[in-house]
Amino acid sequence: MAVTLKEIAGAAGVSRATVDRVLHGRGHVKPEVEARIRELAREMRYQPSPLGRGLVKSARATKIGVVCQFTETPFMKMVVSGIEQAREDLRLMGAELLLDTIDSYAPARMIASIDEMLKEGAQGLALTPGNTADIRAKVREVIAQGVPVITFNTDLPGAERLCYVGLDNIRAGRTCAGLMASSLRGGGLVLPVSGYRGHSAHDQRLSAFQDTVRATFPALRLLPAAYCHDSDRVSEEIVLETLKKHPDLNGVYVSGNGQSGVCRALRGAGRTGKTVVICYDLTEQNALELERGGIDFLIDQGAREQGYRPARLLYDYLILNTPPKRTFYYTDILIKTRYNL
């Protein structure tokens, strides 16, 4: 049986209320009494019960706001399903999750949504921010008001957010370089395809891949990176063009979206299973391609975790007074093949 507040109170010869005040640093307690209680709590290894605390808090439900952008993509849909899982869990734990999804990239809507959340009484926010000056300013303002913010999927450099939950894109890019090299032991020609120039995740994945290949795997020759703007049509075009010049293209690395287009082009050219394809995000579409052999390796970001974790961290912070242990919660870099889907 764990030690309870009541036991501390008994041992100290005071009431539970006094112990509570001390443990929450609310003051209004005689210094000597306070010291004694602090000492006692340590000695008896007191740890507050999340059960009791949660129960009390469930009276006036704590509200946690989540705003998620880009929800039109299959990947983000999975993130949202993680958020909904969190909503369910939080409900049982006596808290309420307010969710707003923004289907595309819209900084203005993001800001409006943040304001809306605050108006509805959100006591903490989880966001997938866009990195614009407006949003940076807004987030700073929110944090200054004492509302904790967690970023997920995309970070917001330079803001005092509690922490970031998402992929370590640099390590992911390196991992892909390693996979490409081990699949092409004899060396070969590789085409990197990225999504948007300036999209921080895409950029990081791309340059980490390029840097690692250049530094560690000289047998691999890199073509200049091409940008497909996350469009399958464009990525297909890019690969087809490349195949004209290099019919024996050995590998394609896709750091953003456009995976299907790449697969289509290679399949049309009869290069499926010959040209190694490495890409990101375990969407249904991509899972299918893994099984069909169109994709060789895929980096899964743990989408549901990205949706779930931020809300839980905010709960722990707000209700249990337990701040996140780290500033970066990197989700696992999960390597998927057709065999471990």
Next chain:
Amino acid sequence: MAVTLKEIAGAAGVSRATVDRVLHGRGHVKPEVEARIRELAREMRYQPSPLGRGLVKSARATKIGVVCQFTETPFMKMVVSGIEQAREDLRLMGAELLLDTIDSYAPARMIASIDEMLKEGAQGLALTPGNTADIRAKVREVIAQGVPVITFNTDLPGAERLCYVGLDNIRAGRTCAGLMASSLRGGGLVLPVSGYRGHSAHDQRLSAFQDTVRATFPALRLLPAAYCHDSDRVSEEIVLETLKKHPDLNGVYVSGNGQSGVCRALRGAGRTGKTVVICYDLTEQNALELERGGIDFLIDQGAREQGYRPARLLYDYLILNTPPKRTFYYTDILIKTRYNL
């Protein structure tokens, strides 16, 4: 705000106690009242609060027993750390975890430990059983007494355990075959090294690997499997012998322990980085070898998860009356390279 028992009681015009009896199927309720309450609960989408329930149960702490074998191996040490994490979490949730570790394989001690747990009042058990007749009989007996059992790491076929938590060794073996094939696109000679003949996990990993290679990757030639009894000395010997006959050995697949011996032999022969090594379990030793390039791919079983999950499932079952949703909780097949450690 979620629907509470009280609200149902109010709506049904009865007391909370009556609703409670109905929802727990304890009987002693007039059938018509019971039907009305059931209907109401469904309509109002009542879901019991884990908070309230946990709090009550924390009075007479529910005891959950965990018995873990083979704890002398580095892998099992990580499993134990997962168990200890669960112990901590359960404590906060008002339950108590009794842990007994058995360093080696000892069916008799296992049985004694189970009895001990029951005597100490364990209301549920998580076990890494050995597959002997004695243990099967004991587990059956325990389950017949109404004490739920969960197996982890090793399953116990034919017992009515609640569920199994652990690796899907067959899919893992297949995954390794796929990795070996993609690393040796031109084909090559591969040596499978297993631990014990008759050890179900080792056997499954081995035969799934062999079957997949034979069926899917004809370019890979398989040497007959060798058994090293989990000994680095023996595995080193095996590899050295093989290298004499086949100095250009292209791959080694290690389904049990003995990884270090394999790496040592290859390193001595100057084959590190040339012969592809694929093995299991992210121990410190193995992590080091991944970084040094002695191991190319490694399958991580999610050791901590294997220790943590069973206790949580028992808690959910005993305290929250939520039985496991599946009979097999396969832990993720995590592919590790030096880049995504």
Next chain:
DNA sequence: TTGAAAGCGATACCAC
């Protein structure tokens, strides 16, 4: 067959 009441651990509020 039913209900009233106590209590799990922590918090909030109101008296003193």
Next chain:
DNA sequence: GTGGTATCGCTTTCAA
């Protein structure tokens, strides 16, 4: 400064 007390949602006697 401090203590008493109601409360959160649920389970568990005990009494009717």
